[in-house]
Amino acid sequence: MEKMIGQTRLVLTQGDITQADTEAIVNAANSRLAGGGGVDGAIHRAGGPEIMAECRKIGSCPTGEAVITTAGRLKAKKVIHTVGPIYRGRPEDARLLASAYKSSLDLAAQHGLRSVAFPSLSTGAYGYPLDAAAKVALEAVRQGIEKNPGKFDEVRFVLFGQPAFDAFARVLRGQ
Numbered sequence: 001m002e003k004m005i006g007q008t009r010l011v012l013t014q015g016d017i018t019q020a021d022t023e024a025i026v027n028a029a030n031s032r033l034a035g036g037g038g039v040d041g042a043i044h045r046a047g048g049p050e051i052m053a054e055c056r057k058i059g060s061c062p063t064g065e066a067v068i069t070t071a072g073r074l075k076a077k078k079v080i081h082t083v084g085p086i087y088r089g090r091p092e093d094a095r096l097l098a099s100a101y102k103s104s105l106d107l108a109a110q111h112g113l114r115s116v117a118f119p120s121l122s123t124g125a126y127g128y129p130l131d132a133a134a135k136v137a138l139e140a141v142r143q144g145i146e147k148n149p150g151k152f153d154e155v156r157f158v159l160f161g162q163p164a165f166d167a168f169a170r171v172l173r174g175q
């Protein structure tokens with residue numbers, strides 16, 4: 001499923017983000033940049049130890065912010081590590097989730113990375129309900145693209161499984 005936002009293609013796909021051929025892929029990291037399960041584990045396994053070596057040098061990343069490393073053996077040129085909120089049903093959860101998406105796009109634009117793939121941040125181990133997260137994610141990405149005009153050819157969501165794809169597709173159709 002696709003939609004144009006200015007000159008940028010916003011694409012929803014289903015699959016494994018480690019296989020994405022975009023210039024940047026975004027990792028759903030933790031604030032210690034320590035690696036873990038889910039998409040974080042998959043990216044470090046597929047990309048190799050160079051990614052963790054750079055994460056250790058950087059040290060940490062506050063919730064809602066983003067940092068950038070090599071992509072090691074991955075097809076992408078760079079991995080952008082961002083930290084979504086652990087869902088607790090607080091008003092600031094949505095703001096922090098939106099900030100994680102927007103910080104990632106700002107960092108990609110600063111590095112001249114013209115295509116970016118995102119997973120659905122915070123909706124695994126961090127427990128953010130999928131439908132609510134999809135609304136925040138798509139609105140934040142739209143704002144991030146509009147704030148960086150002409151900087152992106154494509155922003156892609158690589159969604160893991162049918163329920164995640166369906167949640168994002170429902171929101172995008174309704175927008």
Ligand code: AR6
Binds near residue numbers: 159
């Ligand atoms: N490609 C795309 N999406 C994936 C993949 C993949 N290969 N694998 C899982 N997902 P999660 P979080 C989806 O738990 O909730 C880690 O331990 C998954 O189905 O990866 O932000 C970190 O170190 C879900 O929809 O990230 C942190 O400690 C989405 O990715 C913590 O988990 C996010 O699930 C971050 O939790």
